[in-house]
Amino acid sequence: MKRIADILESIVVGVILAALVHTFLEDCSILAGWTVAARRWIIWAGLGIDIFFTIEFLTRLYVALTRGEAADYIFRQRGWIDFLASVPLLVFNSLPGVLALLAGAGLATGMGSFLNVLKVIKAVRIARILRLLRVVKLFRSIRYARSPLAQRHVAAITTISVTVLVVTVLAGSLLANLGVLPGLEASFQDAQTARARAVSAPGLDAAARAQLARQTGGLDASLLVVRQAGGKVLWTRHDQSYYENHFIPGEYGYYNLNGVETFFDERPIARAAAREGIVFFVAILLSVLAYLFLYSPRFALGISDPLHVMRRGMKESGYNLEVKIPARSPEDDDVFELARLYNSVFLPLKDRESDAGEQAPALALDDVRSLVEKG
C-alpha cells in the first residue's frame, strides 16, 4: 500500500514539474511567436495538467472527508493550495482556452460562437498566475532537510511568500482589468475603439470604406481586417493562412459597429503578459530556491540542528555529543545561549550521574517487549 502511495506521490511530483515547464513554455511560445499548431499542443497539455490536479485535489478531499479530516486537509496540510492551483485554473483558464480553440481557431470560421468565448478568455487570463502556486506544491514534496521542524518552518515561510506574491499580482491584474489601474491593454483598447469607429463611419459605400480601411491600416499596424457584417472582406493585412498559423483565440481585438466588423492584432498585449508571467515565474522560483538553499541551511544550522542534538542528549542516555557552536555566533542568540548551557552545565551533570550508575539503560522497553513477544 505504501509502495503504491509512493508511486502516486512520485507521479504527482513529476506532473508538478511538467506543469512548471509547461507554464514557462507557454509564455515562451508567445514571446517567440511559435506557430498555432505548436501552441495548440501547449493549450491541450495545460487542460490535461489542470484536469490531473483537479482530480488529485478531489481525491485528497474525498479521502479526507471519509476520514473526517477535511478541515485538517484544507487548512493544516495546505489543501487550499491544491484547490487554488487546480479547480479555478481548469474552470477559468484551460477549459475556456480549449473551448475557444474548438469553437474557431481561425478568423473566418465559427465566428458567431467564438466571439463570446473570446471575451471570457480575456477576462480570466489573470487566473494563470495561480499556476505559480504549484511551486509550493513541489516544495512540499521535497525532503530537503532531515529535521521536520526545519521542513515545516521553511515550508510555511515559502507558502506565505509565494501566496503573497501571487495574490498581489492577481489583485493588480484584476484592478487593471477593471480599469482601476489603466495599463497597456487600456491604451490599446482606446486606440482600437477610435480606429474601429473611424472605419465603421456610417454612409460609406464598400469601395470608400475599403479605401478608408487601407489608409487606417497604414497608420495603425494593429488593424488586421475590416469586413461587412455579411462576411465580405473589404480590407485585410494578411491572407487567411497567415491568421490560421499565427493567431489563436484571444489574440484578436474585435468590434462590430454600424454593420462593420473590425479585427485588431492584440499579440503585443499577449507578449507583454507573457513577459510579466516569465518575470513572476522566475521571481517565485528564485525565491523558493533561495529559501531552499540559502535560508533552510541557515535555519538548520542556527535552530533545528542544535535543538535536535539537545533533544537527543536529554532523551538518550548514551548520546553525549556537544552542540557545535559556530565561532562567530552572536552572544544574544537564544538558541546558542541555550546550547552553551547545555554543553557547559547539562552534559557535565549528565556525565556525573552516569558515572554514579544512575544512567538510563540504552535498551527501550518496547524493543525488548517485541523481542519477547516474537518468542
Next chain:
Amino acid sequence: MSKVDSPSETTARFVARMFEMPALRSLPALQREEQALQFLRANGQQLQPLLASMGLGTASDWRATADVLSREMKTYADKLLEAELARAVDRRISLAFYPVLAGGRQAPPNVREELAALCRKISAHPVARRALSGSLAAVLSDLTDKYIPPAWESRKYIHGEVTRVQRLALDSEQCSDLLRVLILLRPAAYLQIAPGPEPTRDSGFTPVPEQALQRALPGLSAQVASLPAAVVRLALRSVLPFPAADNLEATSRLAAIFTHRGRSLAPSLVVDRGADTPDKSWFNVARRNARWHGLDPRMLDELYTIAAEHGW
C-alpha cells in the same frame, strides 16, 4: 516433529537475541552485559508476565527469574569476553616499552599468558569486572595510538610530564604500548574490594585508598611476575584521584583518562549535523568534570586540543 525448547534453552536464546539487539550489538561484551542488567533492573518486573508466558520463570516470583536471566547474561558475556580478551592480549598488547622499564631486559615469553590469566581473574570478580569494561574497550580501540603521537609531536604538557617529570625515555609508540598494558591491568586494583549487596552502584570507579593498593601490590606483582613491578604499580596507582594523590605518575594519569574515555566509546554512534565530534565532546565535558573524576585537567586540555585539531 518439532522440538520443544527446555527453559534453559529458552533463556539462552532470549539472552542471545537481547545481546544482539541493534542498541547493544556494537558494544563490547561487558558493556552489553551492563546495559542488559541495567535494563532488567529497571524494567524487568513489567516484562515478567510476558517472560513467564515464554516459559522463563513464573509470573509470581520475579526474583528467581531475574537470577536465572542474570546468570545467563553473565555466561553469554563471558563467551564474548573470552574472544575480546584474546584479541586484546594477543593483538593489541605490544611489549616494545619493556626494556625501558626493566633495565634493558627483553620481555619473557610468558608475559601474555600471565596477563590473560590475570584478566580472567579480574572478569570473575564482580567489582573488578565492571572496571574491566572501560579498560577493555579502551585497549581494543585506537585511543592511545591516536593521541600519543600528536602529543609527542607537540612536546607540550603530556610529553613533558612523561619524559621529564616521570623520567621515562619512551618514544610515542612505546608510550602507547605501555599505556595499553596499564589500562588492561588497572581493574586489578579492585580485586581487593569485596562486592556489596547491591550491584547497582558503579563501584568499579570508586577511589581505592592508596594504602590498600600498596598492600595489594606484592600479591598482584607475583601474579604477573614477568612484568616489572613498576608497571603493576603504575597500573594500580591509575585508580588514584588526581591531584589528591601525591606525585601521581603521568602514565597513570593518562591511563585513567583513556579508561574513562573507553567506558564512553560508542562505535555505532552517528554524529548528527550540528553536533560536535565524539572525542572533542567527551574531552570537553571531562575537562569540566576533571576534579569530580579525579583526572588531570591539563592533560584533558591538551587531549581536547588534539581532538579538535584532528576532527575526532
